[in-house]
Amino acid sequence: MRKLIQSAALLTTVAFPVQALANPDVIKQTSNPDQWAIQTGDYANTRYSKLDQINRDNVKNLKVAWTFSTGVLRGHEGAPLVIGNTMYVHTPFPNIVYALDLNQDGKILWKYEPKQDPSVIPVMCCDTVHRGVAYADGMIFLHQADTTVVALDAKTGKEIWKAVNGDPKKGETNTATVLPVKDKVIVGISGAEFGVRGHVTAYDMKTGKQLWRAFSTGPDSEMMIDPEKTMSLGKPVGKDSSLKTWTGDQWKIGGGSSWGWYSYDPETNLFFYGTANPSTWNPVQRASADGKPIDQKWTMSIFARDADTGVAKWAYQMTPFDEWDYDGVNEMILADIPVGGQPRKALVHFDRNGLGYTLDRVTGELLVAQKYDPKVNWTTGVVMDKNSPQYGRPQVVPAMSTFQTGQDKNTKGVCPAALGAKDQQPAAYSPRTGLFYVPTNHVCMDYEPFRVSYTAGQPYVGATLSMYPAPGSHGGMGNFIAWDAGQGKIAWSVPEQFSVWSGALATAGGVVFYGTLEGYLKAVDEKDGKELFKFKTPSGIIGNVMTYTHNGKQQVAVLSGIGGWAGIGLAAGLTNPTDGLGAVGGYAGLRDYTALGGVLTVFTLP
């Protein structure tokens, strides 16, 4: 009998391919390269398309096929989706969703505009951006700025269900897309600059009923951490791993929000995401009772959680006791790549702190942690010796420690700046080259922390920053790089005048696409970054490039619309063009190049 059960179990495993574990519809829709069904292109977040009509030879002939104004002026992040002959375009606040008919040059099939209290606007850190909708099972999922999660009928735009995920009066807002997995929609939250307590929440895809919520900080049960089974760097995390690393009840207003990109691995049924900075930005106020740095777990961490139960399988904290606002929310790209000569089921993550991490996504083992911008200077690197008590921890350079320099004192020349060597703008992975294509910031900062008090719904920042292009470099504020995640090395790097704030797209045609803050859509060769095509769109690009097929022809689309953090930090120019920082060119304000305006531009070959 026992034997029978065993073989039945075995049969089950064989009979149902791994895809059956995931949402079959998402797998089906995303595996069709003619479509773009979720923001990240696929569950693995590769942003790679199998389409190859547009290639290295003919990309220079790309022409604008049609355009569409979103009617909204603020920063446009994310990308449109395409399902069949319908394109879904979202906007920043007020978070309009348009369904456009691709058979009629983008005629509007329906428009959904949620009614939101405009008082949510100033509670959103860094512009009212939104990183897009997701599609599954005939529904479009929108997580609004005011944290309302809504499911729309993809055919009609009618509301199917609504759920409320947070309270903007406490500074809880949303800018992120959602992850549809199986019968659930998994969502994050923003607000670490307002002292929220970050969490990730699952809703029933059919009804919108809340199923579970896992916080980033606090008691084990509320974080859905099993002290014995949740692993970190090969060991169980142990009891009260978060509570032990905070002073008093600061974890209740400790940040660790979850506003980045989520990936999912059907094979292990794990989903992956990062947590943001601890609140406040003043590390002195977060020190231990005896005035020493303490980790503030699990802010600044990568989480791998079971998609059914929400329970954490492993976690890894990249920047313990953050002193620079190096949010850990950037995308987690799942790729099977060789590391040290061995094929690994890897997770690759380009952190705000300037380190490119490669981990084993099944176990959370740390494989590679290397600087992906040579100017990164706050750390000498991560200890990789498993026997060291410092294993897995970045070693902080004392002169760059805003904590050691102290409150009311200015720590100068820290690289990268708080916007990170890379912010949320997602990288792409091409299985053709085995390389990761990464949009980066090349910006450094001075950072002065000072005392702040917490009031619900009010900024809880506590530091002032000055940012400027990385000194002693090419003078620009960005690079577009290709990264070998197995070795932790830059393969090639293309300098950009401004930060590259646009998500990349890699294609089977050998062409990699990205946008620039001046507004160019650029196509480069996957091999060496050589520019093959560029076109200046109506406004700066902070959106992500996507591709699809219509009537048998490959199309490339991107949202323009300057804004976001780039709009705050760069629109007015980081520094005076005439000041003495000494590099050429790059300092002039972005306002000399582009102006506001949300526009979709679609390209195709003639």
Added chain:
Amino acid sequence: MKHFGIGFALATFALLAALPLTTSGSSQDKPAKTEEDGKWAEADGTPTYNITADGKVDWYTYSGFRRYHSECHVCHGPEGEGSTYAPGLIGSMKTMKYMEFMEVVAGGRTITRPDKTSVMPALGDNANVMCYLDDIYVYLKARTDGALPRGSRPERAVEKPETAIQHEKTCIGS
């Protein structure tokens, strides 16, 4: 949690109203500003900045620079220059008087236009703003008047005065 709401703002207005108000324009010569414990004020009592010959600022202007870039700059841009969705304050401060500045900061305001809605939140409950309202005002005034140029981080001429340390303790708590 302390209450920094309307009571605080009203008390400040009352105090201000009690001061002798000499409007500018009544005299061609700008009346001299005065200093008390490192805090500078116009003859009419309006707080103001002080910048030394070598370009260094008084503590309160420096403090205003810091608080501005902690509380205000995510909307109003670096150094009051504005952003893609909130106005540059060095423009609006040209016409905005001290009283109106305090009103708008404490009470907020909403402007609805066909293309967008702008919301200035009420910051009356925010100790990080209200405890340093004069500081932020004098910093922005220095920027507006062109006394503090763009792109350079102001240098403080003096360290934090004892009055400021005490004020911070009582106002914001420790």
